[in-house]
Structure formats: structure tokens, C-alpha cells
Amino acid sequence: MFGYLAILLGCLSLAQSTPQVRYDDYKVYEVKIENLQQLQLLNAQEQRLQLSSWREPRFAGDSADVMLPAESVQAFEQLLQRQHLNYSLKISNVQDLIDAQRPKQRLSHMEWTQYHTLDEIYAWLDDLQSKYASIVTAFTIGKSHEGRPIRGIKISHRPGNSAVFIESNIHAREWITSASITYFIDELLVPSKPGVRHIAQTVDWYIIPVLNVDGFVYSHESERLWRKSRLLSDPTGACVGTDLNRNFDYRWMEIGASADPCSQTYAGPFAESDPEINQLTRYINESIPAGSIKIYISLHSYGQYLLSPWGHTDAEFPEHYPQMMGVAKGFADALVRRYGTVFTYGSSATTLYAVSGSGKEWAYAVKNITIPYTIELRDKGQLGFLLPPEDIIPVAREVTDGFVGMIEAARGIQVL
Ligand SMILES: *[C@@H]1O[C@H](CO)[C@@H](O)[C@H](O)[C@H]1NC(C)=O
Ligand SMILES: *[C@@H]1O[C@H](CO)[C@@H](O)[C@H](O)[C@H]1NC(C)=O
Ligand SMILES: *[C@@H]1O[C@H](CO)[C@@H](O)[C@H](O)[C@H]1NC(C)=O
Ligand SMILES: [Zn+2]
Numbered sequence: 001m002f003g004y005l006a007i008l009l010g011c012l013s014l015a016q017s018t019p020q021v022r023y024d025d026y027k028v029y030e031v032k033i034e035n036l037q038q039l040q041l042l043n044a045q046e047q048r049l050q051l052s053s054w055r056e057p058r059f060a061g062d063s064a065d066v067m068l069p070a071e072s073v074q075a076f077e078q079l080l081q082r083q084h085l086n087y088s089l090k091i092s093n094v095q096d097l098i099d100a101q102r103p104k105q106r107l108s109h110m111e112w113t114q115y116h117t118l119d120e121i122y123a124w125l126d127d128l129q130s131k132y133a134s135i136v137t138a139f140t141i142g143k144s145h146e147g148r149p150i151r152g153i154k155i156s157h158r159p160g161n162s163a164v165f166i167e168s169n170i171h172a173r174e175w176i177t178s179a180s181i182t183y184f185i186d187e188l189l190v191p192s193k194p195g196v197r198h199i200a201q202t203v204d205w206y207i208i209p210v211l212n213v214d215g216f217v218y219s220h221e222s223e224r225l226w227r228k229s230r231l232l233s234d235p236t237g238a239c240v241g242t243d244l245n246r247n248f249d250y251r252w253m254e255i256g257a258s259a260d261p262c263s264q265t266y267a268g269p270f271a272e273s274d275p276e277i278n279q280l281t282r283y284i285n286e287s288i289p290a291g292s293i294k295i296y297i298s299l300h301s302y303g304q305y306l307l308s309p310w311g312h313t314d315a316e317f318p319e320h321y322p323q324m325m326g327v328a329k330g331f332a333d334a335l336v337r338r339y340g341t342v343f344t345y346g347s348s349a350t351t352l353y354a355v356s357g358s359g360k361e362w363a364y365a366v367k368n369i370t371i372p373y374t375i376e377l378r379d380k381g382q383l384g385f386l387l388p389p390e391d392i393i394p395v396a397r398e399v400t401d402g403f404v405g406m407i408e409a410a411r412g413i414q415v416l
Contacts, residue, residue: 021223023094025070030381032086033057033064039352041083042066049076052225053264054384055303059350065381067094067225090381097386098224101175112183112396114389115175118148118217121182121209125151132189139206139287142279144214145231150276152208155188155200162416163204163292164407165369167280167359168299170244172215172226173385176377176395177299181209183396184403195404203407203416206288211276212244225385227264229274234261242268245298245374246355247277248362255312256355267357284367294416295327295406296363296372302384303376304341306331307348309364312356314349320370321347323413327371330409335402339394341378343402348374370415 033039042064045051049072054065068076080087091097103114110116110124129138137154144150169178185207191197210216214230228241239262246257252271253259260266272278284293308324310316318324328345336342348355355361360372378387378395387395410416 020221021225023067023098023225025092026067026094027070027073027089028054028065028067028091028094028381028384029076029087030063030065030090031080033062033352034060036352038083038085039064041079041085045076045079049079051076055381056353058303058305058307058344058348058353059346060352062352063381065090065384067091091384091386094225094386097383097388100388101224101386103389110182110186112179112392115179115392116182117220118210118213121178122149122151124182125153125209128153128185128189136189139283141208141283142275144212145229145275146214148213148217150208150211150213150279152206153185154204154206155185156204157201161202161204161292162294163206163288164295164297165206165284165288165293165363166297166299167208167211169210169216170212170276170298170359171300172212172219172228173224174299174301174377175216175219175385176301176387176392178209178216179392180377180396180399181207181299183393184400185209187396187400195408196400199404199407204292206293208280211280213276215241215244228266229276231268231274233266233269233273238262239266242266242274244274244276245300245359246357247272247274248357248359249281250362250365251312251356254356256353257357271357281362291368293363293367293369294371295410296360296367296369298359298372298374299377300374301377301387302379302381304343304378304380305348305374305376306343306345307360307374307376308345309347309361309372311348311358311361312354314347314354317347318364320364323415324371324373326413327406327409327415328373330412331375331402331406334405334408335398338398338401341398343375371410 052067057064140149168181188200219226243265246267249271253267257267258265306328309318332343363369363372
């Protein structure tokens with residue numbers, strides 16, 4: 001018996017000591033992008049200079065954030081100077097920031113002073129279900145490619161409420177999303193302010209803190225900057241993973257998505273190829289009363305944007321664009337009041353960076369959900385995906401304020 005346990009523990013610690021991908025002396029540069037040609041110029045050098053995109057520019061005059069190894073720095077800076085692009089160094093050693101995110105001592109309970117593992121988040125969800133049984137319903141939409149349950153929570157104080165649906169951490173490396181949305185769940189259950197109590201009681205909240213569970217675990221254990229799912233799409237096994245936010249079944253693979261399995265924006269072999277997305281849409285179809293979801297949020301980081309449809313074109317606007325912008329303003333205006341964090345809002349398509357096959361597009365076009373957003377949390381690239389643990393609570397607090405403002409604004413124009 002104890003021998004067996006010892007072997008088991010031995011295996012566990014072995015699994016945890018598999019070497020992690022390191023980013024010693026990797027840099028992140030911000031490059032100001034004025035037009036599509038400049039963006040294409042950067043993209044064309046991706047392989048030669050081992051560039052990896054951290055942030056795409058959303059509109060002309062926005063900037064791109066690009067990571068590269070130390071050995072590419074000279075060639076990269078020469079290229080930018082030759083082309084008269086403005087740039088600045090944002091992060092001089094990516095590995096230092098990765099190390100700063102790792103707790104020296106793991107707390108087993110949630111305190112939002114460190115980034116938690118999937119197991120810790122799930123243990124906490126179990127507690128919530130028993131502690132707040134009358135208002136909390138835990139649900140599972142199904143299993144991931146690697147067999148992990150994909151879990152969510154419904155918070156409902158009374159029947160007949162309209163609903164808000166939030167999926168978070170669909171991109172594995174965006175840890176601040178699950179960290180802040182779990183804090184928000186805690187606020188909804190134990191509101192410290194009347195505004196939060198009001199939105200907890202008068203709206204049903206469906207929240208999936210970590211949708212891309214396989215990628216999330218992989219980003220904790222092996223590669224901190226992993227983005228995609230862990231589905232093996234490429235027959236040679238050289239490239240793994242689908243960009244789950246390009247895998248939805250609306251205008252799949254039309255624009256801003258890649259057919260190359262090695263790409264960070266690989267849309268998958270076909271629409272809803274990945275079980276995470278297929279089961280998410282099935283859950284929304286079959287387990288949530290039709291028409292009850294009025295707001296759909298896909299929570300991401302980073303860049304401080306709130307983006308609405310359309311993603312595939314900026315030549316036309318969706319019918320509900322004025323409502324989308326009104327509610328976005330409610331979010332951004334409430335959020336900025338706490339610490340002055342400015343969010344930019346608008347439709348996500350620009351001539352610079354269009355996307356299709358994303359969650360918010362599917363929510364609007366297929367499910368008729370009036371207010372669908374992609375929200376990109378802090379920051380603007382100073383630390384990017386690698387916000388220190390001390391930032392979790394401030395980010396979560398301002399987002400909570402934003403959601404209160406969002407619900408008030410939606411009420412004001414009868415969306416809810
Ligand atoms: C670069 O920045 C300088 C000073 O801010 C500005 O005058 C110039 O127009 C910029 N150049 C480009 C290509 O954006
Ligand atoms: C979900 O419902 C939409 C129509 O509302 C349908 O087009 C889609 O195929 C459904 N998806 C799943 C997985 O059930
Ligand atoms: C979409 O929703 C609007 C308003 O909520 C409603 O008038 C319309 O009939 C719905 N369309 C479909 C196809 O469900
Ligand atoms: Zn993302």
C-alpha cells in the first residue's frame with residue numbers, strides 16, 4: 001500500500017520536474033504600426049528572426065508587441081531603422097518575469113495573491129458548490145482533448161433573470177483572465193458593495209474560468225507562453241494545437257486565421273474540430289434556455305480593448321452596433337474610475353487586423369446574442385502576459401467595476 005503510494009508520488013514529482021521551456025534574454029519590442037505594409041514587413045521576417053507575436057495592432061497607429069531571442073536583436077533593430085519604424089524595448093529578459101510569477105510557496109486556497117493551478121481552481125469550485133448550494137450550480141461542458149473536465153459555474157439568485165455568459169482563458173498563456181474572473185465570482189457570492197450585489201442578484205452568470213484546460217496546464221508545467229489547445233493537428237507531430245478563438249463555426253478560416261498547423265492562429269482542420277469549442281457551443285445550445293443570454297464575453301489579455309463584431313470586416317457594422325458601443329462605454333467608464341486604466345472600445349475589424357471564427361462573432365451571428373465582446377485586460381505591453389501576482393487584485397477590482405457599469409448600461413438601453 002505505502003509502496004504503491006510512494007511510487008505514485010515519485011511519478012508525480014517526476015512529471016513536475018520535466019524541463020520547462022526557458023526564455024532567458026528574450027526581448028519584447030513594441031513597434032508602432034501605421035499601415036498594413038509595415039505589419040506585413042514584420043510578418044515576413046517571422047521565421048528568419050524567430051519573431052513571436054505577443055500583440056497584434058488593432059488599428060492604424062496602434063502598436064505590435066514582438067518577442068525575439070537576443071541573437072536576433074541586431075538584425076531586428078537594423079530592419080526597423082532601415083524602414084523608419086518607431087520602436088522601443090519593453091521587456092529585456094522575459095525569463096525574469098516568468099520567474100517572478102512563480103510563487104515561492106504555494107497556497108492551497110484561493111487568495112488572489114498568486115496564480116493558481118487548474119487543480120486549485122477546481123478544488124475551490126467544489127467548495128463554492130457546497131458553501132453556496134442555493135445559488136451556485138456547478139456544470140461541466142465536457143472533456144478536453146486530453147480528458148480534463150471543462151468546468152463552469154452558474155450563479156442565479158432567482159428564476160427568470162437574463163444571463164451573461166463568460167468564457168475565460170481560451171488562450172492558455174493569458175493567466176490574468178482566470179485569476180481575475182475567479183475573483184469576480186467570489187465578489188458575486190460575497191458582494192462587498194451594493195453595485196455588485198445588485199448585478200449578482202438580477203442577472204444569471206455563467207462563467208467558465210478556464211476553457212482551454214489542456215493549454216493552461218501545459219502553460220503551467222512546460223511552456224509559460226503557450227497559447228493554443230493541445231490537439232495534435234499536424235500528422236508529423238511537429239506542431240500542436242488549434243487557436244481555439246479561431247475555431248468557432250462562423251465564417252471559419254475566412255480572414256485573420258491560418259491553415260498552417262504551426263501557426264499561433266491555426267484555425268484547426270475544420271470548424272469546431274476541437275472538443276473545447278464543440279462542447280462549448282453544444283452546451284450553450286442545449287443547456288441554457290434559448291434567448292436568455294444577452295451578453296457574451298470572451299475574456300483575454302492583453303491590450304486594454306473591448307472589441308465587438310464585426311471581426312471580419314470594417315466595411316459594415318452589425319445592426320446592434322450602437323447598443324454594443326453604449327454598453328462598452330458603460331464598462332470602460334466604470335473601470336477607468338478606480339485606477340485610471342483606459343480601455344479602448346470599437347469593432348475589432350480594421351484594415352490592419354481582421355479575424356473570423358472567434359467566439360464573439362459566433363455568439364452574435366449564430367446565437368443572436370445582442371452584446372458580444374472580446375475583452376482584453378491589462379496591460380498595454382509593459383509586462384504583457386507576465387503581470388506579477390501583485391497585479392491580480394487590482395485588475396480584478398477594476399474589471400468588477402467594469403462589469404457593474406456594463407450591466408447598468410445594458411439596463412439603461414433595455415438590453416437586459
Ligand atoms: C516616429 O516618432 C516620431 C516622434 O514621435 C515622429 O515624429 C515620427 O513621425 C514617427 N515615425 C513613424 C514612421 O511613425
Ligand atoms: C448550435 O446551434 C446553432 C444554431 O443556433 C447551430 O448552427 C449549431 O450547429 C449548433 N451547434 C452544436 C454543436 O450543437
Ligand atoms: C434575435 O433577437 C431579436 C431581439 O432580441 C429578435 O427580435 C429576433 O427575432 C431574433 N432573431 C432570431 C433569428 O432568433
Ligand atoms: Zn487571447
